[in-house]
Amino acid sequence: MVESCYIHIPFCSHICSYCDFSKMYYHENWCKRYLIALEKEIDLYYQGEELSTIYIGGGTPSSLSLSELEQLFLILRKLKRKKDCEFTIECNVENITKEKLEFFLKEGVNRISIGVQSSHTKILKYLERPYTKEEIISVISLVKQVGFSNINVDLMYAIPIEREEDLEEDIIFFLNLDVPHISTYSLMIEDHTKLKNQNVKPISEETDFRMYHTIHQRLTSYGYKHYEISNFAKEGYASRHNLTYWRNQEYYGFGLGASGFVRNVRYENTKSFQEYERETYRKEEDTLSRQLDMENEIMLGLRTIEGISKEKFLKKYGCDLKGKYQIQDLLEKGYLKETNSSYYIPFSYWYLSNEIMLRFIGE
Amino acid sequence: MRQENIRNFSIIAHIDHGKSTLADRLLEETGALEKRELKEQTLDSMDIERERGITIKLNAVELFYQYQGNDYLLHLIDTPGHVDFSYEVSRSLAACEGALLVVDAAQGIEAQTLANLYLALEHDLTIIPVINKIDLPNADPERVKKELIDAIGFREDEFILTSAKTGQGIEELLQAIIERIPSPKGDEKEPLQALIFDSFFDSYRGVIISCRVVSGSISVGDTIRMMETKAEYVVTELGVTTPKEKKKQTLVAGDVGYIAASIKDIRDVQVGDTITLVKRPCKEPLPGYQPMKSMVFCGLFPIESSKFEDLREALDKLKLNDASLVFEPETSEALGFGFRTGFLGLLHMEIIEERIEREFGIEIIATSPSVVYEVELTDHTIVMVDSPSKLPDRANIFEIREPYIKTNIFTPSEYIGPIMELCQNKRGSYVGMEYLDQTRVNIHYQIPLSEIVYDFFDKLKSYTKGYASFDYELIGYQVSNLVKMDILLNGEVVDALSTIVHKDFAYNRGKAVVESLKELIPRQMFEVPIQASIGSKVIARTDIKALRKNVLAKCYGGDITRKRKLLEKQKEGKKRMKQIGSVEVPQEAFLAVLKMED
Numbered sequence: 001m002v003e004s005c006y007i008h009i010p011f012c013s014h015i016c017s018y019c020d021f022s023k024m025y026y027h028e029n030w031c032k033r034y035l036i037a038l039e040k041e042i043d044l045y046y047q048g049e050e051l052s053t054i055y056i057g058g059g060t061p062s063s064l065s066l067s068e069l070e071q072l073f074l075i076l077r078k079l080k081r082k083k084d085c086e087f088t089i090e091c092n093v094e095n096i097t098k099e100k101l102e103f104f105l106k107e108g109v110n111r112i113s114i115g116v117q118s119s120h121t122k123i124l125k126y127l128e129r130p131y132t133k134e135e136i137i138s139v140i141s142l143v144k145q146v147g148f149s150n151i152n153v154d155l156m157y158a159i160p161i162e163r164e165e166d167l168e169e170d171i172i173f174f175l176n177l178d179v180p181h182i183s184t185y186s187l188m189i190e191d192h193t194k195l196k197n198q199n200v201k202p203i204s205e206e207t208d209f210r211m212y213h214t215i216h217q218r219l220t221s222y223g224y225k226h227y228e229i230s231n232f233a234k235e236g237y238a239s240r241h242n243l244t245y246w247r248n249q250e251y252y253g254f255g256l257g258a259s260g261f262v263r264n265v266r267y268e269n270t271k272s273f274q275e276y277e278r279e280t281y282r283k284e285e286d287t288l289s290r291q292l293d294m295e296n297e298i299m300l301g302l303r304t305i306e307g308i309s310k311e312k313f314l315k316k317y318g319c320d321l322k323g324k325y326q327i328q329d330l331l332e333k334g335y336l337k338e339t340n341s342s343y344y345i346p347f348s349y350w351y352l353s354n355e356i357m358l359r360f361i362g363e
Numbered sequence: 364m365r366q367e368n369i370r371n372f373s374i375i376a377h378i379d380h381g382k383s384t385l386a387d388r389l390l391e392e393t394g395a396l397e398k399r400e401l402k403e404q405t406l407d408s409m410d411i412e413r414e415r416g417i418t419i420k421l422n423a424v425e426l427f428y429q430y431q432g433n434d435y436l437l438h439l440i441d442t443p444g445h446v447d448f449s450y451e452v453s454r455s456l457a458a459c460e461g462a463l464l465v466v467d468a469a470q471g472i473e474a475q476t477l478a479n480l481y482l483a484l485e486h487d488l489t490i491i492p493v494i495n496k497i498d499l500p501n502a503d504p505e506r507v508k509k510e511l512i513d514a515i516g517f518r519e520d521e522f523i524l525t526s527a528k529t530g531q532g533i534e535e536l537l538q539a540i541i542e543r544i545p546s547p548k549g550d551e552k553e554p555l556q557a558l559i560f561d562s563f564f565d566s567y568r569g570v571i572i573s574c575r576v577v578s579g580s581i582s583v584g585d586t587i588r589m590m591e592t593k594a595e596y597v598v599t600e601l602g603v604t605t606p607k608e609k610k611k612q613t614l615v616a617g618d619v620g621y622i623a624a625s626i627k628d629i630r631d632v633q634v635g636d637t638i639t640l641v642k643r644p645c646k647e648p649l650p651g652y653q654p655m656k657s658m659v660f661c662g663l664f665p666i667e668s669s670k671f672e673d674l675r676e677a678l679d680k681l682k683l684n685d686a687s688l689v690f691e692p693e694t695s696e697a698l699g700f701g702f703r704t705g706f707l708g709l710l711h712m713e714i715i716e717e718r719i720e721r722e723f724g725i726e727i728i729a730t731s732p733s734v735v736y737e738v739e740l741t742d743h744t745i746v747m748v749d750s751p752s753k754l755p756d757r758a759n760i761f762e763i764r765e766p767y768i769k770t771n772i773f774t775p776s777e778y779i780g781p782i783m784e785l786c787q788n789k790r791g792s793y794v795g796m797e798y799l800d801q802t803r804v805n806i807h808y809q810i811p812l813s814e815i816v817y818d819f820f821d822k823l824k825s826y827t828k829g830y831a832s833f834d835y836e837l838i839g840y841q842v843s844n845l846v847k848m849d850i851l852l853n854g855e856v857v858d859a860l861s862t863i864v865h866k867d868f869a870y871n872r873g874k875a876v877v878e879s880l881k882e883l884i885p886r887q888m889f890e891v892p893i894q895a896s897i898g899s900k901v902i903a904r905t906d907i908k909a910l911r912k913n914v915l916a917k918c919y920g921g922d923i924t925r926k927r928k929l930l931e932k933q934k935e936g937k938k939r940m941k942q943i944g945s946v947e948v949p950q951e952a953f954l955a956v957l958k959m960e961d
Contacts, residue, residue, distance in 0.1 A: 185917050205886075209911035230917055245923065259924065266924050286924065296923065299930065303915075335888075354913040355888055358934050 002262055003052040004244040005079060008255030009061040009072070010034070013095060017128045020190035022257025022271045026063045030273065034256070035068065037277050039075045041254050044281070045262070051079055053086040053241035062091040066099055073107045081108065086240045088113055093131040093139045101146040112143050113152040118159070119173040126161050128194070133173070140177050150237060152181035157215065158208045159187050160200055167211050171218045180237035184215050184230050212351055228304045229350050246304050248297040264288050290317065295361050302357055307344025326362055336360070366617040367546045371438040371575065373456055375480055376465035377473035377832065381495040384527040385465055386439060390606070392533050393426040393437070423573050423619050425603040430541050437540060438619035440560065442479070447708030450653060453482050454635045455560040457651055458575035458619065461489040461544030463536070468494045468502035468524075471510050471803070473832035474773040480515065489544050492517050493536060498526040514799045549616030554645040555579030557638040559589075562629060564683035568600065570626035574638060577649060580615040586641040587624060590648040594631035595641055596624035629686045655687040657705025658766070659712055659816055660749040662693050662730040662859060663719070664701030666939065666950065670725050671700045677723035678702060681715060688715060693750070697859045697943045698728055703750055709816060728941060728950050730859045734813045737764040737840050751861040754847050757898065764840040766812040769794065772823070774831035776804050781826040789814035790865060809838065813863070848873055850880070851894040855944050859953055873903035883952040886910035891946055
């Protein structure tokens with residue numbers, strides 16, 4: 001049963017140096033055409049399920065004008081929502097307005113995610129994000145003032161020009177923003193990004209590791225729960241939409257370059273605007289074998305503090321994890337922990353989770 | 364065909380100087396093959412040969428040519444062009460009366476060519492100097508001519524200029540072969556003496572022998588005896604290669620052909636051995652036979668231990684065609700079950716390794732190659748040691764001797780300095796130097812073979828920008844101050860990484876090996892010390908720092924499939940690693956000793 005939906009808005013008013021998501025410069029005419037194609041895609045695939053979470057991401061959804069947003073939400077009314085539906089939209093500091101926020105609230109949006117990334121002018125400049133520390137502060141208070149309490153901010157670290165003191169200052173700044181959810185990302189220099197093209201080298205593994213631990217220590221001591229490799233939340237504010245992913249549950253993905261998981265098929269949409277407009281939405285579709293689905297369940301579950309539920313696994317796949325996989329060695333070495341109800345990777349080894357997953361899944 | 368109308372000859376040439384193309388052109392010109400039947404370079408029959416532009420297996424072809432109203436039969440006996448196979452070259456030269464010395468008009472003569480030329484001269488062959496590739500824009504036949512006149516003493520009027528590519532000079536060459544190379548002189552009425560110069564395995568007919576009948580004659584139904592191996596067989600088929608096989612009832616003195624006799628074991632057929640008839644044997648075998656000797660040994664281990672039997676089968680199959688390949692089971696604590704395998708040389712080793720991976724699809728780890736050491740124990744018994752793990756306890760060793768070679772290094776004179784430095788670093792001692800002409804020299808050093816087995820070729824190439832060529836001959840064993848150096852990973856000796864090194868060089872080599880292993884072994888989940896030791900004394904150490912980060916940082920719904928593929932890729936990478944104790948070691952690490960920097 002599909003209960004979640006992701007909507008991708010690929011437009012941005014400028015392109016950040018590290019971004020490898022599906023994105024394009026905002027253009028009024030293209031935006032108009034895009035929304036028409038998006039509506040057709042939803043009409044084609046959506047089967048009327050009641051949704052528990054909706055997430056509008058990008059790109060920069062807030063780069064759309066108010067009237068375009070009105071048109072987008074008109075389309076989204078087609079999606080049936082449960083009463084307590086978590087409804088998130090991503091916003092950027094430079095194009096949030098009071099009007100847009102009030103409109104979101106009116107349309108039932110109840111969670112705002114803001115790509116803050118850093119409070120340092122030099123770092124923001126390096127990442128090519130066009131705003132200042134002061135603007136961040138005023139935007140957050142605006143969001144709160146309009147009436148949103150469920151707010152996420154993104155924090156980026158391990159940036160080549162960043163010193164460890166810079167990160168310490170950022171953490172204090174983020175704590176002072178006083179929002180209930182913080183996502184943290186170590187900068188990855190991905191292919192086809194400006195940074196990669198400039199041949200930027202990542203910082204050392206050691207520094208990255210120390211930064212990760214600093215973040216963990218500071219945020220957890222201020223009452224945030226480190227509930228997934230890159231996510232921290234105050235009690236009750238974990239992102240339900242993202243938990244859908246990590247619990248290996250199904251979700252729609254609509255829009256350019258979006259991906260979804262519906263009726264046992266994982267698919268990825270085209271990143272070509274022309275193709276998308278011609279209504280050839282899906283680029284890749286993989287029907288999952290039981291084996292692959294099981295491995296996804298493990299890989300995703302091990303990202304979280306809750307781990308893999310023994311009971312759920314048994315119910316879903318009719319087999320016992322310990323019988324199916326060689327995990328005794330991992331348990332003995334402490335890379336994996338076992339409780340009555342679950343298996344999980346202890347925090348101290350999260351940063352090595354690939355190694356552990358590979359050993360878990362084995363041959 | 365009467366003997367005076369037969370000519371038997373080989374082609375001596377350096378890699379790339381156009382030997383195979385020239386052979387193709389001769390085939391075409393004599394109508395042995397229609398043009399449409401010619402694959403590029405018909406004589407090189409293995410893929411690896413064609414890819415590397417070298418000939419490994421020998422072939423012989425019979426060609427017909429009409430000259431001044433007479434029919435002539437020409438036997439072209441192909442030779443491998445590499446030092447590893449110089450014994451096989453000498454046997455095929457022994458089957459000929461003449462040889463074409465083919466030299467590239469732009470590059471001049473190279474070391475291997477000269478070495479083979481000397482072999483040919485030892486056999487009193489008539490040499491026809493051929494300057495090939497004269498169509499190249501940078502061809503300088505006059506310079507090459509002068510070089511050959513100075514170095515070898517040819518006369519100006521002996522040279523034939525050809526372009527195998529365009530066909531220019533080919534007819535003139537065929538005429539020179541007939542006019543200059545003597546016809547065979549053996550007596551048909553004498554007892555049979557036939558020289559084996561090659562063999563290959565045919566799954567229907569057994570081992571097929573390529574031979575030159577030196578005297579006497581042989582017919583289908585005769586019982587033959589190999590004089591060295593004493594094996595006896597009844598001849599089931601005789602024939603010649605044109606290059607298609609053409610059956611014959613009889614081969615007589617002067618002929619070059621093949622013999623099939625339902626021979627199942629290739630060990631009965633030794634290159635250089637003499638075939639005679641049981642009913643009327645000859646008194647003496649032909650001179651020059653030597654048993655095949657492996658010069659270089661290494662351990663071959665399947666990456667997946669379940670592939671051990673497959674590897675055995677692959678080696679057995681390769682052995683059917685290659686009597687020089689020897690192997691016996693070997694066990695390594697680190698690598699499990701495999702085979703200690705002996706080769707004629709480094710190229711031979713590389714070719715076999717490549718064929719196992721390519722033709723049989725078995726991924727293997729090859730340990731670093733070792734030469735054969737002569738170890739005299741304190742009780743003065745002598746043991747031959749082809750693997751560091753077989754080296755006796757130090758207390759029981761009186762002395763260790765290692766094989767030495769003498770080099771011929773042909774180089775433009777501006778590289779003399781770097782080459783001398785390289786040879787000194789390889790424990791070489793200077794013997795002498797000859798100028799081939801004003802700009803090129805031949806440098807002689809005595810160097811331990813084990814040093815050549817390391818990175819000598821690569822170094823030589825990079826020191827001389829590829830201009831030097833290299834050849835060597837073995838000159839016997841000399842006493843050396845050698846020790847066994849072990850490598851420890853995480854405190855445990857990895858037997859497959861042990862090497863035998865000279866004591867004075869051990870410290871440097873140990874340091875280089877641990878540094879190179881540090882680069883090759885990926886970070887593990889814990890810190891891993893790498894040590895080099897002699898006995899219990901650690902001579903070098905470095906640490907691989909613990910892995911800190913291997914995580915899919917942001918993993919959203921958007922990219923689960925992609926992230927998964929990333930993980931799949933890491934999984935594939937791990938499969939190619941060998942688990943040693945608790946450390947994962949990639950294949951390349953076992954050759955670390957070869958790749959280090961000095």
